Amino acid sequence: MTNNPLTKAFLLCLFTLSLVAQDIGYYKNIADTTTNNLLKLESIDSVLIKSYNIDNNTFITYSQTYINLALESDNIVGAAKKAMNLQYPLTMSQNNPEKAVSIIDRVLSKKQKIKDSFLLGGLYLKRGAANSNLDLKAAIADFNMALENFAINDSIHRADVYLFRGYAYSDLGDFVDAGNDYSIAYSYYEALKDYNYMLRSQQGKIIMFSVNGFYDLAKKNRDELITKLIELDLKEFLASEYYNQALDYEKIGNSKLQIESLYNAERHLSDTLKGNMFINIHAALAEYYSSNNLLSEAKQQIDILENCQDKILGNHSIEINYYGAMASYLVASSDLDKSLYFAQKKLQTAEELGIKNEIMSSHLLLSEIYRKLKDYERSLEYKDQYDVMRDSLYTRSNANSLAYYQSLFDIQLKEKELVEKNVNIQLLKKDGETYKNLMFFISLAIMLFFSLILVFRNRQNIKSKKELQEKFSQTLLVSQEAERKRISKDLHDGIGQQLLLIKNKLVSSGDQGTMEMIDSTIEEVRNISHDLHPFVLQEFGITRAIEHTIRQIDENSSLFISSEIDNIDNLFSTEEEVNIYRIVQESFSNILKHAQAEASKVLIKRFSKSIIISIKDNGIGFDFTEKYQDKKSLGLKTLLERTKFLNGHMKVISKKESGTLLEFKLPLQ
Amino acid sequence: MKTFTIITADDHPLLLKGLNDFLLEKKYNLIGSGNNGREAYNLITKKRPDIAILDIQMPFMSGLEIAKNCKNNGLDTKIVLITLHKERELYRKAQDLNIFGYILKEFALEEIENCINSVTAGKQYFSPKILELLAEVFTEDSSLKILTPSEKKILKLIANDKTNKEIASLLFISYRTVEKHRSNIITKLNLEPKTNSLLVWAKEHQHKFIS
Numbered sequence: 001m002t003n004n005p006l007t008k009a010f011l012l013c014l015f016t017l018s019l020v021a022q023d024i025g026y027y028k029n030i031a032d033t034t035t036n037n038l039l040k041l042e043s044i045d046s047v048l049i050k051s052y053n054i055d056n057n058t059f060i061t062y063s064q065t066y067i068n069l070a071l072e073s074d075n076i077v078g079a080a081k082k083a084m085n086l087q088y089p090l091t092m093s094q095n096n097p098e099k100a101v102s103i104i105d106r107v108l109s110k111k112q113k114i115k116d117s118f119l120l121g122g123l124y125l126k127r128g129a130a131n132s133n134l135d136l137k138a139a140i141a142d143f144n145m146a147l148e149n150f151a152i153n154d155s156i157h158r159a160d161v162y163l164f165r166g167y168a169y170s171d172l173g174d175f176v177d178a179g180n181d182y183s184i185a186y187s188y189y190e191a192l193k194d195y196n197y198m199l200r201s202q203q204g205k206i207i208m209f210s211v212n213g214f215y216d217l218a219k220k221n222r223d224e225l226i227t228k229l230i231e232l233d234l235k236e237f238l239a240s241e242y243y244n245q246a247l248d249y250e251k252i253g254n255s256k257l258q259i260e261s262l263y264n265a266e267r268h269l270s271d272t273l274k275g276n277m278f279i280n281i282h283a284a285l286a287e288y289y290s291s292n293n294l295l296s297e298a299k300q301q302i303d304i305l306e307n308c309q310d311k312i313l314g315n316h317s318i319e320i321n322y323y324g325a326m327a328s329y330l331v332a333s334s335d336l337d338k339s340l341y342f343a344q345k346k347l348q349t350a351e352e353l354g355i356k357n358e359i360m361s362s363h364l365l366l367s368e369i370y371r372k373l374k375d376y377e378r379s380l381e382y383k384d385q386y387d388v389m390r391d392s393l394y395t396r397s398n399a400n401s402l403a404y405y406q407s408l409f410d411i412q413l414k415e416k417e418l419v420e421k422n423v424n425i426q427l428l429k430k431d432g433e434t435y436k437n438l439m440f441f442i443s444l445a446i447m448l449f450f451s452l453i454l455v456f457r458n459r460q461n462i463k464s465k466k467e468l469q470e471k472f473s474q475t476l477l478v479s480q481e482a483e484r485k486r487i488s489k490d491l492h493d494g495i496g497q498q499l500l501l502i503k504n505k506l507v508s509s510g511d512q513g514t515m516e517m518i519d520s521t522i523e524e525v526r527n528i529s530h531d532l533h534p535f536v537l538q539e540f541g542i543t544r545a546i547e548h549t550i551r552q553i554d555e556n557s558s559l560f561i562s563s564e565i566d567n568i569d570n571l572f573s574t575e576e577e578v579n580i581y582r583i584v585q586e587s588f589s590n591i592l593k594h595a596q597a598e599a600s601k602v603l604i605k606r607f608s609k610s611i612i613i614s615i616k617d618n619g620i621g622f623d624f625t626e627k628y629q630d631k632k633s634l635g636l637k638t639l640l641e642r643t644k645f646l647n648g649h650m651k652v653i654s655k656k657e658s659g660t661l662l663e664f665k666l667p668l669q
Numbered sequence: 670m671k672t673f674t675i676i677t678a679d680d681h682p683l684l685l686k687g688l689n690d691f692l693l694e695k696k697y698n699l700i701g702s703g704n705n706g707r708e709a710y711n712l713i714t715k716k717r718p719d720i721a722i723l724d725i726q727m728p729f730m731s732g733l734e735i736a737k738n739c740k741n742n743g744l745d746t747k748i749v750l751i752t753l754h755k756e757r758e759l760y761r762k763a764q765d766l767n768i769f770g771y772i773l774k775e776f777a778l779e780e781i782e783n784c785i786n787s788v789t790a791g792k793q794y795f796s797p798k799i800l801e802l803l804a805e806v807f808t809e810d811s812s813l814k815i816l817t818p819s820e821k822k823i824l825k826l827i828a829n830d831k832t833n834k835e836i837a838s839l840l841f842i843s844y845r846t847v848e849k850h851r852s853n854i855i856t857k858l859n860l861e862p863k864t865n866s867l868l869v870w871a872k873e874h875q876h877k878f879i880s
Contacts, residue, residue: 536758561818
């Protein structure tokens with residue numbers, strides 16, 4: 001024996017092939033006889049693989065066996081997978097969704113052992129699909145669970161869930177939610193480039209609208225779909241869309257648009273594909289031509305249909321259309337007996353399939369044929385049936401549309417509430433902001449107000465302080481003057497008279513030396529007294545007093561004084577006169593002390609409302625502010641105080657090295 | 670006993686008594702004496718004395734007011750003021766108010782006799798100390814007394830042949846001020862308003878004010 005590895009490999013291949021090629025019966029045998037669970041499961045698995053989509057009964061039976069076994073041996077994942085696969089055949093071929101639901105229920109009771117999101121979601125999806133045939137609400141609940149359990153990236157499954165839930169909602173008459181689900185499914189499929197299902201979801205929506213009489217909505221969505229299909233270059237799907245559109249137009253009774261759509265559909269038919277749609281379109285065309293009495297065109301279409309008879313017969317959904325077309329054509333060509341045959345065939349098939357629209361149109365067709373056969377009784381009978389059915393459909397359609405608009409309205413109401421709430425929130429926010437702003441401005445205003453008060457009080461304070469000071473300094477001036485006067489008088493009347501008495505005594509005793517001493521003492525007292533308070537002012541008036549002072553200064557200094565003095569006697573009170581006198585006196589005192597002036601000029605002018613005293617010198621001048629700020633220099637301040645006491649104005653014009661002009665303007669009462 | 674009548678008034682009783690005693694001692698005909706201005710004036714109006722010796726500062730009425738009233742009422746009593754005040758203004762006033770004497774109180778007792786004698790003779794009497802005060806006026810030409818010292822300064826400069834411009838610059842005053850002073854002086858001295866009149870006058874009286 002050649003121990004050639006190539007030979008070995010060949011043998012291995014052969015063995016494997018022989019295994020695969022084993023008959024299904026072989027595995028059935030193993031599955032039925034073995035007691036080894038593992039082996040049994042493996043062989044059942046093989047049976048299932050071989051029977052899937054081929055022998056539904058075997059598949060269903062063995063699936064159940066497998067699931068039971070798997071559950072017993074705690075292989076939940078395996079059970080789940082098989083349960084999912086079992087659902088469709090069980091529901092569809094055996095029409096036993098209850099069984100499917102109960103099997104999935106059993107698996108789901110151990111769902112905590114399933115970690116895979118795909119499996120869990122899938123179980124719910126399949127139970128939902130089964131439930132769709134039993135209990136739509138339960139189905140929707142299942143779909144919701146499926147959505148919860150599928151991971152985000154299980155997008156194809158999520159899309160399926162949405163599509164199925166869309167069907168469920170649609171059947172429930174919840175068109176708004178259905179529409180939403182269809183749209184979501186549509187976008188999922190579009191993203192996945194699964195155009196077939198994309199089309200299905202959109203068609204689901206369109207058909208939902210169309211069946212329930214929302215032709216406008218159906219057309220709108222269909223137009224969108226057509227645009228999309230053209231955009232995606234999926235022209236093979238266009239024919240069916242145009243065909244469906246044509247059916248809608250037929251229902252509305254718009255024959256012009258109906259034929260247009262039919263032509264469109266025919267044009268977009270792929271020539272090679274003589275499938276269902278090909279038959280449907282030509283049947284529709286035949287029917288259209290027949291009912292419009294275009295017999296030759298109708299004949300052409302009928303010929304096409306009859307060429308495809310082998311494809312048509314046995315396929316109920318296209319049989320209906322074929323029978324309908326034949327009947328219509330035969331009616332049009334007055335072959336009533338034959339047409340009666342086809343019409344009845346159509347009715348029969350329609351009833352088998354339970355397509356209400358077709359049943360209804362068959363009734364109408366039969367009624368018409370019997371009418372032409374003059375069998376009015378039967379004609380009426382079918383007509384009645386037609387009417388009953390139409391009315392019920394009409395009512396349902398009305399109810400549906402009511403439901404649709406109701407839910408649409410509810411949604412809009414909710415949206416409106418939401419918008420209102422948003423608006424309210426915005427308003428509240430705005431209110432809050434306004435309030436904040438208001439508070440800010442109020443606090444600002446309060447702060448401003450208080451600072452204003454503070455400033456005002458401060459100013460008031462300063463003002464009153466200043467007033468107090470002025471009052472004080474003026475009182476000081478007045479009291480100073482009074483004091484001077486008192487001392488002057490005391491000196492004069494007291495000490496002076498005492499000295500006189502002493503002098504008189506001495507006159508009699510005749511001590512000449514002492515007498516002279518007394519004389520000089522008296523002279524001194526007199527001078528001091530005079531300086532303190534001029535006797536002249538009191539006795540001869542202000543004008544004389546000023547003249548007197550000027551003359552004294554003129555005599556006792558080198559200053560050259562020119563004076564022009566108007567008489568200002570009896571214009572002022574005694575106190576005011578003293579102040580005026582002092583102003584002149586102190587101005588000259590300043591000139592003599594500081595100005596180093598050679599000459600000076602005094603003018604006292606009397607006007608009707610005021611007097612002006614101007615005293616000018618040609619001395620060294622000074623800087624007013626500097627001097628005024630100098631605290632030691634009292635001269636200017638005193639002058640100013642005296643002027644204020646007289647309610648007058650003082651003007652000082654002085655520059656360094658260019659002399660000084662003091663001008664006092666004193667108002668008359 | 671001297672025939673002319675005298676009254677006295679002073680608000681200071683001791684001084685009044687001293688004066689009265691002195692007058693009586695000197696045998697003057699003292700017919701009354703008042704303690705204040707009102708009493709003094711009443712005495713004058715009632716008794717019409719020849720001489721009234723009055724203090725200036727008295728309650729109710731000062732010596733000057735009495736003199737004024739006397740003049741206004743045509744009373745010819747000759748007033749002698751006896752006061753501690755030494756004022757040039759009083760001298761001026763005296764000229765206006767028919768006051769015949771002006772004695773400083775400290776020299777009252779020494780000078781009163783001279784004063785009364787002078788007054789009875791119809792001549793004014795002023796204390797020498799007052800005349801000292803008015804020195805120039807009495808030792809020199811009386812016409813100068815009405816000029817101010819500044820005017821006199823200008824007059825001196827004029828006498829020294831200074832022009833107005835020179836005077837202005839010397840005295841640091843404006844040309845116009847000098848002009849004004851000149852015209853004032855001319856008015857006061859009652860000269861003819863001619864350009865040279867002041868210069869001529871100043872030259873003539875030069876000795877009086879140039880010391």
